[in-house]
Amino acid sequence: MARIGVFICHCGTNIAATVDVEAVAAAAREFPNVAFATTYKYMCSEPGQAMIKESIEDYNLDRIVIASCSPRMHELTFRKMLKGTKINPYMLEIANIREQCAWVHTDRAKATEKAIDHVKMAVAKVGKDKPLTTSTIPITKRALVIGGGIAGIQAALDIADAGFDVTIVEKEPSIGGHMVMLDKTFPTMDCSACISTPKMVDAGAHPNITLKTSCEVEKVEGYVGNFEVTIKEKAKYVNHDLCTGCGLCQTKCPTKVPSEFNQGIGTRPAIYIPFAQAVPSKPVIDPTCCLKLTKDKCGICEKVCPLQAINYKDETKYTTEKYGAIVVATGYELVDWAKMYPEYGGGKYADVITGLQFERLVNASGPTEGHIVRPSDGKEPKDVVIVKCVGSRDQNKGKSYCSRACCMYSAKHAHQILDKIPGSNVYIFYMDVRTPGKGYEEFYDNTRADGAQYIRGRVSKIFKEGDKLICKGEDTLLGKQVTVEADMVILATAMEPAANIADVAGKLGISIDSDRWVTEAHPKLRPVETQTGGVFLCGTCQGPKDIPDTVAQAGAAAAKVMALLNHDEMETSPMISSVDQTKCSGCGYCVEVCPYKAISLIQVPGRDGNRKVTKTVADVNSGLCQGCGCCAATCRTGCIDLKGYTNEQILKEVDALCQ
């Protein structure tokens, strides 16, 4: 016979003001199997918990109901409390009489009646509670970082420094991401390459870090602590074990295609090292443009290579490895503004460029050796227009969000132009200038002091007449139309998530929002975790951000990974499905509905009358099961049940309500 204790919380006056708690206690005493019921000002407080513990002893209770705030608030608190008593922590039910009763109703009589019902239902359910124990699973002490930009590199270095093995998977032939393309970083004007390339080298040389460039994640199986990841390594056509990175091949290659690293300004050969400081500093062949691979002609690189490292027959390879934790750091791309804004020329004018293209133009190691010139004719521009919010803050044509870094990089670009081109004029069309960061507002002040002309208004049209790009805007502070006849236009183009993020997210079982940014587990309190255990995120895959924020987030993600990998094994929730294999008919419906592939069909010995037979039954992997209960509602024989939410328990609740 169960002995139930019911504890009703006043929550100060939060509950007591609307619900007659004493009446609830009185009613509870009449419910079957209730051995004791009382009220208290704050159940969650230390004296409150002490009182509950004493009552358990005094009244010899074997399970309890606490009527208080939402179980989302203090269920864990009270479970922890029960750990120190003779009662199993799962012999507990919470009746929510605050958020879903006292706070949403005003009629005291009706609210009290509802609170009594809630307690009645909890009492009915707790009667069928069973002691549950957590189990443990071992943890693979290795981490996988997806994406080798500054976020991925930083996270990998931090995890590796803590002594764990890390693999970085990068889809490009070199790590480095976007940061290494940049010239200077705001607001300190550090040389971007000077501060990011040492980190790339560190990552490449770290004994605990394995670089997997030209690789992508193909398949992810398993669960927190025990992921099994299949990595696809695209054919490089160069044996990196033999290659020394002498670079002779790329000087001889006859093919020239637009350079991705230089954002289409300038070219690269078909066999190429993406940029001088690339890590690994060894070339790959682009199979889409190599003459040998597309037309079976040429073959020069093979002839000139002193080490016979070229292998035209190279193929895609797959490897499967085990990891305990995964960090998503897939970064961003710029939106395709040309498709969105035909009124800005839709890409037909070479001198209307993106911010990232400008970074390559102004970069000393870029295609123009740092001379700011027009891509169309190589002339130095005197009048430059910068248009902000291209693709961002634009529900109609682009994205509704603010791309966050553009205000600052536009100020930086203006500063660089005014600094490098004497007598130049820069006009920045803006809607709002957003500079929330240390030293950012001061940087904006300095850019205006340099002579940048800020004009509040969005440019409506950019068109060409003669040599000039005519930019038409409104100076909204004047209320007049204004026109700038510019030599070059820089569009502060918005960031968007990497093109294949939906694919990656699908493989990892994490969610993305309507703009495809990866969703964090909680925007404030769990910013680097995802909804899937063991999968963490950092950098711009989560939303637009600048380098300091990215690096900080990478460190935070690394800390979470380390905390996880530091354990040899981990506890799992006991509220998972279990199969009564004696009743299971092996129909397999549960296998199909399980979102975690946690259920499989196995063969077990059974009996048919007197005969020994093998029968097929469902089996739940306790590591994979997350406890959604979909299988339990699907099962035809009712042999699968969800611990903590069994059919019997819920039916008892229903019955209690309808009495």
Add this chain to the structure above:
Amino acid sequence: MEKILNRKEGKLLAERIAREADVKLHECYQCGKCSAGCPMADAMDLMPRQIVHLMQLGDMTEVMKSKSIWLCASCHTCVERCPHSIDIPTLMEKSRMEAQRRGICAVRDVRLFNDIFMETVRGFGKSQEVILEGAYNVTSGHFFQDMKNVPKMLQKEIVRPELNQVNAVNEVRDIMKECEKGGANR
């Protein structure tokens, strides 16, 4: 004159117009892209952006007094480029209708032209460019506007002197009468 923002006499009207035009006024953050691309903005006393802002403030009096609502050419450049697809031409159009109902008109000639146009349609069922131009010039006082072109038009047989008319012109008149019922311009 000082504008007292918390007196919102025109608020309800502004909200109704916005609702009819399927516009959410709060969405406009005054970027000015509409005005930047507006072909008629140079001639307007209030920028299209300012019209939207006045409606946000609930100041329909100023909107209805403005020339801008009459000068809008309904070219729809603004709405297509607007980050929030705010239908300014329809806001202008509905404000113009409200202004007409109250007898407010900042650009007499535009209203006159529209009136004469509709009267020729009432008369013949089709518009008559010659009569239209002639009647407009006489009533507006711009006697010689575009007149230089007339001899050339006649000489090159671009405009023929005969009139076009709809046989069932009464049908057209009935339509107009029906639509003008219950307040001329609603």
Add this chain to the structure above:
Amino acid sequence: MKKFAYFPGCSMDSTAVTYKASLEYVAGRIGLELKEIPDWNCCGSTAAHTKNEKLAYSLAARNIAIAEDTYPDLDIVTPCAACYSRLAYAKHAAEDEFTRQEIERIIKRPFKGKKEILNFLDVFSQEDVMQACKENMVRDLSGLKIACYYGCLMSRPRKITKAEDIENPMQMDKIIELTGATAVEWDFKTECCGASHQVDAPRQSRPLIERIFRNAKANGAQAIVTACPLCNMNLDMREKEINEMFSKKYDIPVFQFTEILAIGMGAGAKTSGIHQHFWPAFDLINGVLRANFGKAGK
């Protein structure tokens, strides 16, 4: 070859004589059958919808209703951008069942509003029509650089026109290139020419015309081609005045796209209508044809 219900619009019977002549010629050559909607009325144009929304829908809807009755199987085509816009608006309005019934009550005719509303650029950019035009070309207009001017109403608003590209449409460019002429890349294809305000607010709207000529010239166009009687007249008739007003020396004849097609198909100056322009157009065409005459044989 193809049949359409045809809504000419008021201008087609008065000022747009060159459009009418050239359209009839080209349609005859390629076998396009245009069935005029019987006893059509004015669509209401800009005036009606600035005064009264219901009136604007109803005037246009009467024409659609007659076409639905007379030519149940034919799509409606109209040469005028304003008429096109008004008819398309009426069709759009009919998507709302309440409005549709209200219109039916006003025009006292059944009105479904399901018919396709097309302009002539839509028709001529259909693949088979283009092919037919191509087959009928007898002259080569190579060397002629043309700026195709589309105007507002055939592109915007997008919810009405369903246009693919409202900033840089290409339909007309492709059509006139059938003649060998070059369509230049320019930026004022869909900028407003202010036609609706040229009479009642001339001082304010003349600069719009000047901007169009300026950009066409800056991008090397020798001629502007339109697909609307109003746009055409507005640009052609006022070119002289613009030159005087702004002290410019533009010499850019303004054609209808059907005139260019007609010339390509062998029409004479009279048939194509080019002798009836305000701004002289004959010399330019004559020059191009002469220059190409020698090359024709090869």
Add this chain to the structure above:
Amino acid sequence: MSVKTNENWEPKILAFCCNWCTYTGADLAGLNRMKYPENVRVIRVPCSSRVNPQFILRAFQKGCDGVLVCGCHPGDCHYATGNYFTRRRFMLMQRLLEYNGIDPKRFQAKWISGSEAAKFRDTVTKVSAEIKALGPNTKFAEPHFTEGGDK
């Protein structure tokens, strides 16, 4: 048995709410001190797909006047795909109930996210009013007698 026509009659409505979206949304409604009718009782389940059709039948059998199943929006399920099953399952369920003479308004499935407190309030208010208008559910209910007989 006569149908109760008492004006003060309050329906008994049961709502199954998933822990991650709707239950959170309901908590948020409380946090924001929103007000809604008292006649809805919530049963917390991990996922809307946990709700066994049997639970609903039992509720109607025991005289419950309306049942609501609420979960995350399709595509937003905490368990990735659970609510798709909910959707399919309860589309069928509703038709089955209708076939058996239960007004489909008595059984509704709604998607309410953790941030949609107002939607929770509005849904509960609307459903409560609808069911109140329908009157007591007597279809499967075992006859139960009130004190002093029912007149």
